[in-house]
Amino acid sequence: MVFKVLGKFYFPTISLVFVSIFLQCFDYGMGMLTGDLCEDLCVTKTLTYKRCLYYNQGKKVIQADWRGHPVILKSKNEIFSSYHGLGFLEEMESQGIPETELLLMVALEVKNTLGLELPNKTVGPLWKKRGPHWKAQLASLWSLLQQEEYIYFSVLQDISKHVLRVIGSCGHFYAVEYLTAGHAWHSTLFSVEDAVGASLSGIKHKAKAIIQIAISFLDMVNHFDNDFSYPLHLCDIKPENFAIRNDLTVVAIDVDMAFFEPKMRDILEQNCSGDEDCVFFDCFSKCNLKNGKCGAERANTNLQVICDKIFRPWFTLNLGRSAISFPMQLQLQEAVHDCAQPRIKDISNIQSNSANSFSQLYNLFQVSQKELQKEEKNRTS
Numbered sequence: 001m002v003f004k005v006l007g008k009f010y011f012p013t014i015s016l017v018f019v020s021i022f023l024q025c026f027d028y029g030m031g032m033l034t035g036d037l038c039e040d041l042c043v044t045k046t047l048t049y050k051r052c053l054y055y056n057q058g059k060k061v062i063q064a065d066w067r068g069h070p071v072i073l074k075s076k077n078e079i080f081s082s083y084h085g086l087g088f089l090e091e092m093e094s095q096g097i098p099e100t101e102l103l104l105m106v107a108l109e110v111k112n113t114l115g116l117e118l119p120n121k122t123v124g125p126l127w128k129k130r131g132p133h134w135k136a137q138l139a140s141l142w143s144l145l146q147q148e149e150y151i152y153f154s155v156l157q158d159i160s161k162h163v164l165r166v167i168g169s170c171g172h173f174y175a176v177e178y179l180t181a182g183h184a185w186h187s188t189l190f191s192v193e194d195a196v197g198a199s200l201s202g203i204k205h206k207a208k209a210i211i212q213i214a215i216s217f218l219d220m221v222n223h224f225d226n227d228f229s230y231p232l233h234l235c236d237i238k239p240e241n242f243a244i245r246n247d248l249t250v251v252a253i254d255v256d257m258a259f260f261e262p263k264m265r266d267i268l269e270q271n272c273s274g275d276e277d278c279v280f281f282d283c284f285s286k287c288n289l290k291n292g293k294c295g296a297e298r299a300n301t302n303l304q305v306i307c308d309k310i311f312r313p314w315f316t317l318n319l320g321r322s323a324i325s326f327p328m329q330l331q332l333q334e335a336v337h338d339c340a341q342p343r344i345k346d347i348s349n350i351q352s353n354s355a356n357s358f359s360q361l362y363n364l365f366q367v368s369q370k371e372l373q374k375e376e377k378n379r380t381s
Helices: 012-029 038-042 099-114 120-126 134-145 148-156 192-196 203-226 261-268 302-314 326-340 347-380
Strands: 003-005 008-010 047-056 059-066 069-075 166-170 173-177 232-234 242-244 250-252 258-260
Touching (some): 012 038, 012 059, 047 069, 099 120, 120 134, 120 148, 148 166, 258 261
Antiparallel strands (some): 059 069, 166 173, 242 250
16 A cells, blocks of 8 residues: 655655654644754755655654755654643743753753753753744753653763764754664674775775774773763664764664663662563673562673674684684684673672773784784785
């Protein structure tokens, strides 16, 4: 079955996306919502649909063109009215609400979502100055605050190079930078050519790129573990949830399953009769059979899962098609295996073991880089 929307025929999923955009622009025209991208989406048409990348139960990930540049449009729910509104907006003029009170409401919503309190200056990227359509502006902000990913990207983008940059929004839709996601079926997990260009084709160039991407993964792990008030746990680690910029920096592009420590502990601390009840995607703890409760402390680490799901496919022995020397291949394979499957049972030793693996891998990656650079220099001299 196909549907006719805006004068064209589309298959059901595509047509639902177009209907959603049509309703968004209708609500914008009625003054119900606003945003810095609404004019481009609804009036000048300089923000245009290209293709639907993901659609499930209202959640949409859309590739679009914005003034000649690719961007990604995201929204968690189907339409603007599906988000909880601010009841008091119907009862009073929002212009009369003190700004400090509104800022406190935003901070509380962020706290409920992230599970931690943030200083006002950190909430700043979420807060816009009052515009001429303040009521619609506030309603639009409230719909965005009900989308965890939007909060993560907005709050972290000024303090982290490892998350997507938010470009703008219109109602509950928000736009982020376009990066090509990884794929498990891709020979190198990430398309280096798409990110950097054809100059990195060939075994030796790809090996250099993979080592640099691996180092960026370690930088991201260290950043998420240590640079915030609490560690940030990634509970859905797979190539599809990451991308690389053209400088080969790793970026988390899907953080639906990312949680700061306080919320992570709440998620893990459930009733259990065995360890299998204490698994939450890529994050797990141990079952305490004495009280029938899962431990609140995570029993594995971000690095451990990245070693298993990202590094292991890269650093297995590949005698015929690797630019890295055989002795270095052996060391990398052993280090990645030990990182992914640590031989420890005591949770209290998890962090120290992870730190040891981190240091060992970082050192091996740097030695591999120098080895490849030396080989290239000898070849060109």
